[in-house]
Structure formats: C-alpha cells, structure tokens
Amino acid sequence: MSDRFASQTKIDRYLDELRRGLRALPADQAQDIVNEIRSHIYDASRLAEEPTTDAGVAAALKRLGSPTALASTYVDSTVSNSTVIDSTYGDSTNAAWNPFAKVVHRSSPLLLVRSALRWVSLSVVGLFGLIAVLAAYGLAAVFALCALAKPFSPDSAGLWKISADHVSLQLGIGDPPTAAGAQELLGWWIIPVGLIVAAFLSWLATKVLLRALRMFNRGRRGLSFGFFGRLTYERIK
Amino acid sequence: MRKGCLELAILAALWPGRLYGLEIMRLLADESALVVPEGTVYPLLNRLKSEGLLSSEWVEAEAGHPRKYYTLTADGRRRAVQMARFWTTFAASLGALLLPLPKEEP
Numbered sequence: 001m002s003d004r005f006a007s008q009t010k011i012d013r014y015l016d017e018l019r020r021g022l023r024a025l026p027a028d029q030a031q032d033i034v035n036e037i038r039s040h041i042y043d044a045s046r047l048a049e050e051p052t053t054d055a056g057v058a059a060a061l062k063r064l065g066s067p068t069a070l071a072s073t074y075v076d077s078t079v080s081n082s083t084v085i086d087s088t089y090g091d092s093t094n095a096a097w098n099p100f101a102k103v104v105h106r107s108s109p110l111l112l113v114r115s116a117l118r119w120v121s122l123s124v125v126g127l128f129g130l131i132a133v134l135a136a137y138g139l140a141a142v143f144a145l146c147a148l149a150k151p152f153s154p155d156s157a158g159l160w161k162i163s164a165d166h167v168s169l170q171l172g173i174g175d176p177p178t179a180a181g182a183q184e185l186l187g188w189w190i191i192p193v194g195l196i197v198a199a200f201l202s203w204l205a206t207k208v209l210l211r212a213l214r215m216f217n218r219g220r221r222g223l224s225f226g227f228f229g230r231l232t233y234e235r236i237k
Numbered sequence: 238m239r240k241g242c243l244e245l246a247i248l249a250a251l252w253p254g255r256l257y258g259l260e261i262m263r264l265l266a267d268e269s270a271l272v273v274p275e276g277t278v279y280p281l282l283n284r285l286k287s288e289g290l291l292s293s294e295w296v297e298a299e300a301g302h303p304r305k306y307y308t309l310t311a312d313g314r315r316r317a318v319q320m321a322r323f324w325t326t327f328a329a330s331l332g333a334l335l336l337p338l339p340k341e342e343p
Contacts, residue, residue, distance in 0.1 A: 033283065035295075036258065036305045040275065043259050043304070065276040073280040 007057040011041055014067050021071020024118050024213070033074060037064070076214070115213050129212050133205045140201035147194030159186045159194075243281060245324060246271055248290065248309065248317035255294075257304040258282060282307060290316055 015034050022030035044060035045053075064070060119126035149157040161183045186193055250256065250264045262278055265271040285291045290313035295303045309317065 032305075033279075035303075036279065039302050039304050040258055040279070042302050044275075063275055065274070070276050070280070073276060074283060077280050077284045 007045070007054055010057055010061065011038065014041070014061055014064075017067035018071050021068050022074060023122065024075050024115050026114055026118075037070070040064075116209065119213060126212075129208075133209045133212075136201050136205035136208075140198040140205070143194040143201070144198035147191045147198070150188065150190050150194075154188075158184045158190050161185055241320070243271075243273060243277070244285065245317070245320040247278070247281065247285065248313060248320065251291070251307055251309045251313070252317060255306040255308040257296075257306050261307070285313070289313075 015038055018037060019030060019034050022033060025033075041057070041060050041064070044063070045056035116126075116130055120130050146157045146159070246265055246269065247261060250261050250268075256264065258275075258279055261282075262273060262275065265273060282291065282293075286293055286307070289310060291307045292310050293305050293307050296306050298304050
C-alpha cells in the first residue's frame, strides 16, 4: 500500500512537471495532454490492474523521457505547426502527403497569437517583447500605407523632415507639415522604399516573435522553471 | 526515419477503427517491428489531431481510468490513401532497382 502511494507521488510529480512545460499551450489542450499521459502511465505500469510495483512505474516514466523534453516536443509541434511542403522525392504537387518530403516549419497565425498571449501573461519580458513586436508591425503598416496612398494624394503622403534643427520625421497621409523648413525627403521613392521597409520590418518582427516564443516555450527564458524543473526530475528518477 | 513514414504508419494503424495511444504503439511494434518511443508518438498524435486528420474521445474503461481513443476523420482517411498510394509506387520502383542485388551477402 505504501508502495502504491510512493508510485502515485512519482506520477503526480512527473505530470506536474509536464503541465509546467506545456504552459505555452491553451489550458484545455494542456489538460487533455496531461490526462492522456496519466492514462498511459497507468496502463504502461499496470497500476490499475495489479498491485503496483515501484519498478513498473519507474520503467514507464523512464520510457516517456524527461517531462520537460516531452513537453517541448508537444509545444514545438503545435506552435510551429510542422507542415510538409518541400519534396525531396517526386514532384512538388505530391509534397503534401509524400512521406519522404522534408518537414518544414510553418506557423499558423491563430496559434501564434494564442501563444503570444500566454507569453505576455506569464512574463514581463514577454510584455515588452510583444509591445516592441507590435510597434514594428505598426510602423511597417504605416510605411506600406504611405507607399500605397502616394499615387492617390501625392502632396500629403510621404516622409517629411519637419525642420533642420529638429531631426523629427513625419510619416503621414494627412495634411503636409506646415512648418517653415518642412521638407519631403523621398518623393515618389516612398513607394518602393516604403514597401521594402514595410516588408523588412514585418519579416523581422515575425522572426523575432517566433524565436522568442520558441525560447519561451522551451522554458529557457528564466532560471526558475528550468532549474527547479530539472531538479525535481532528478528526484523522480 | 522521416516523420512522414511514422505518420503513414499511424494513419494505417487507425484504418480499421479507433485505438488509444498504447494500442497504436503495440500494433506498430507487433505488425511492422516499428518500435517508436512514447515521446514521439503522443506529440505526433496531438499534431495529427490539430491538423484535422484525427479526432479523439475519452472512453471510460474497465481498467478504472479513461482512455483517449483516436479515430481517422474523413480528411485523415483521404490522406492515408494518398500516402499509401505514394508509398506503394515508391516501394515498387525501388524494388525494381534492387532486383540485380544478390539476396544474401556474398
């Protein structure tokens, strides 16, 4: 009986650790995964049918690998939804279901947003990171809008230098700046330059966001989780 | 082994009907000597589900705890057939290429 109790504690610890690793996923999905792994451990160690042996549980947990590693496999495959798009065998139209095709990571926007929200709700770095990323997206949108608006209102869309001693720039679609020394910098070049800058900024912001989320999801963002996580797991083993 | 092969194996294992994770792993090991670690299979099942190829349901079992059963969706069945067709063509053409090779080590 005490043996069973000890095994149950081991299982609970493993699942707690797993749940911590899955915090980047929506709560309902994480809970479903934890329940499934619990069910697996019971089956694999035959806890439900026979009087349990400590060794059975230990073996089942060992086969599952560390809870942190298991969690990051889940999170990696969910956040960057691996989709098969590149074919190394056969023509590219086959790629979607070609078992030999390269697996390429593609991100679904919805999952990214959910994951980003979790990131923000769980860390201060996340909050500032997301503000920076959103600012970059916003700036990209302004550049793109200016470039697109230029043909329709050439006088008011553009990049402006307001005065010689103030190095402030005005990027706008409204009325042109009225200050004396106001000077438009790019003219029609705003169209190609604006589009390129917009594309670059949004590419950069996406790249930074993906990278930050991946790091966050792997639990490497701070000492506390990773350190205690590993410490706890050593005890389980 | 490419992930796609394991994906095909899982879809094929589920063709006759619903199974839970451990059953799928046992089937792969028994039928095709594919021994795949739990740490790979469960996350893959989760991904196939999020791609809409599988659906899952919790079923109360006599064992005393519920089990999560997976079923192929219509999309999953379609994907399984496509992948199987591709695989068969590939295996046949590779087989032709292998014909000249001796059956046993010289």
